[in-house]
Amino acid sequence: MSSSSQVHRSLKEKQRQEREALILKVAEDVFLERGYHDTSMDEIASRVGIAKGTVYLHFPGKDDLVIAIFERDMQEILRQMDVSLDCQSSPQSKLEALLHFMYAGLFSKRTQLLSSIYHSADMQRLFAEKGSCLRVLWDRVAQRVAQLLDEGKERGDFDPTLPTSIMTSTFLSLLSPKSYERLLADGHFVPDDIVTHTGKIFFRGIQA
Structure with missing residues (x-):
């Protein structure tokens, strides 16, 4: 293959990825505004400025869009964990950084969409049927959390008698959208408060 052909293919792939990212961003905005059931592929295509058929080339339906949005978010969680591993000094500070990212970042932006999903039997069925990629990513998050907890035990920071699996x-469970939604619903807490208090309860409980 000539170098010009490779450049052309690379450019087309970059354009495809950028268009896909834009579709996801617009779809998320529409889902947040209208809810899952009232969102149409026509409106998403119109807001992106492309033909509906082009949207279908990337995502066969709304179900696939929702799964892709959460798959993107899970990838971002893993990326943030990598960043915290580099930036933070102790296992506890790394786990605290993850809590902050979830509560003050991801959850605070996704509350309405997460709520609609967790209160919809159809959406729960969708995740059960098509969410295998998300389960794989979540398992990777769990493995990294367990590694940090084991590291904390080795450093003498965390109680070595506590089974890592239960600690993990x-x-x-602190990262449950349902719990987050309930805590925000009473109006007494902002996301940073939730991070502080839930973190304090957890880390005091596992201290060596």
């Missing part, structure tokens, strides 16, 4: 499960 407890920490991951």
Whole structure:
């Protein structure tokens, strides 16, 4: 293959990725405004400024768009974990950074969409049927959390008698959108408060 052909293919692939990212961003905006059931592929295509058929080339339907949005978010969680591994000094500070990213970042932007999903039987069925990629990514998050907890045990920061699997499960339960929504609903807390208090309860409980 000639170098000019390779450049052309690389450019086309870059354009495809940029268009796909734009479709996801617009789709997320429409989902947040209208909810899943009232969102149409026609409106998404219109806002992006492309033909509906072009949207279908990237995403066969609304279900695939929703899954892709959350797959993108899971990838971002993993990326943020990598960043925190480089920037933070201790296992606890790394886990605290993840809590902050989830509560003050991801959840605060996705509250309405997450709420509609967790209160819709159709959406729960969708994630059960098509969400295998998300489960794989979530397992990777769980593995990294477990590694950090084991590192904290080795440093003498965390209680070595506590099983890592239970510590991991407890920490991951803090990242539940349902819990986040309930805590925000009473109006007494902002996301940063939730990070501070939930983190304090968890880390005091596992201290060596």
